[in-house]
């Protein structure tokens with residue numbers, strides 16, 4: 001598995017990196033590189049049925065909260081150390097990243113070539129680097145900052161990890177969130 005995530009705009013010879021690329025999960029998914037920062041994505045290398053376990057998530061290491069890490073409990077963030085770091089966010093996600101079972105699970109039927117995306121607030125309470133979402137889903141939350149900033153009504157539409165479910169319960173259903181996030 002590639003040990004570290006390298007931002008494309010830090011690579012001097014992006015073509016050489018693409019040529020040398022060896023998928024960390026051959027036959028399951030692979031990175032499709034695109035020009036510009038953060039435009040690359042992970043796509044399926046085969047069809048998956050809804051609820052199928054795509055892979056077990058292994059080889060992770062704890063690390064400080066960053067745009068590359070996944071929150072796995074109230075205070076633990078991990079680096080994925082594999083192509084999984086190229087999973088983009090979508091408000092209509094194709095996969096669930098189950099941090100309790102440490103599994104990547106198909107959230108819908110997926111065809112070969114489809115982007116693999118998960119709903120980042122399903123694991124992230126308060127993200128290190130929020131971003132405006134370009135997923136284009138009908139019910140897009142527009143600004144992705146973490147579960148803390150979304151209404152309970154919105155969060156109820158998604159699979160969420162146990163630490164996020166607990167934090168939402170503690171917050172209560174009527175927490176004040178920005179009007180654009182309701």
Ligand SMILES: C[S@@+](CC[C@H](N)C(=O)[O-])C[C@H]1O[C@@H](n2cnc3c(N)ncnc32)[C@H](O)[C@@H]1O
Nearest residue numbers: 038039040067068085086088089132133134135
């Ligand atoms: C770990 S990277 C995922 C891979 C990234 N697309 C790349 O090419 O390096 C996470 C970053 O990708 C970008 N990203 C992921 N999903 C996005 C979305 N739906 N809308 C806008 N940016 C997104 C954000 O900049 C986010 O901080």
